[in-house]
Amino acid sequence: METTKTERRTATLGSMYKEQNVANKIINQVQKTCNNASYNNKDYFSDYFDKTDSTLSYYYYNFLNSFSDFLPSFEYVYNIESLSKDDLISVGYGISVHRGLLIESFHMISNKKERLDRISLNDYTVSLLGSGCMYEDQSRGVLDPEVHPIFKKERIKLFQKYLSEYSNYKNGIKVKRIHK
Numbered sequence: 064m065e066t067t068k069t070e071r072r073t074a075t076l077g078s079m080y081k082e083q084n085v086a087n088k089i090i091n092q093v094q095k096t097c098n099n100a101s102y103n104n105k106d107y108f109s110d111y112f113d114k115t116d117s118t119l120s121y122y123y124y125n126f127l128n129s130f131s132d133f134l135p136s137f138e139y140v141y142n143i144e145s146l147s148k149d150d151l152i153s154v155g156y157g158i159s160v161h162r163g164l165l166i167e168s169f170h171m172i173s174n175k176k177e178r179l180d181r182i183s184l185n186d187y188t189v190s191l192l193g194s195g196c197m198y199e200d201q202s203r204g205v206l207d208p209e210v211h212p213i214f215k216k217e218r219i220k221l222f223q224k225y226l227s228e229y230s231n232y233k234n235g236i237k238v239k240r241i242h243k
Contacts, residue, residue: 141233157169173193
């Protein structure tokens, strides 16, 4: 049985309208869920990263990648850290900054693997995350930062010195508060 051009067009439009109605129902359900879900007076599905500072990550990214020699003042960093209610105080440019200035830098190696560089006051570690982590001389997903560098050693040393000086600054503020 052959169908006419008009019948085919009607059937196609009918299926498109049906798909559009299903899509609209899904969108409406998601909107209702978002409107009904609340956690501490925040929308459960709100974009968390839009509410998180990204400038600190930007400065650290530029410094670690040798794009800039500028690092923000300790007062600036302390203000951002004290205003944040969460452990994550800044995120952006593939870098996340956590309370206490633990820096994590993420780099995609392949579809299934991600490299995680962690820089803290006294430590610099490199790990591989994901399924099937196989890397040249890697064991159990941990890499030697000396063999597989992303950032220059000099930059890491300068940055860790900066973190040490910030820690001293922060401790000085705490001591001043205690003596008041």
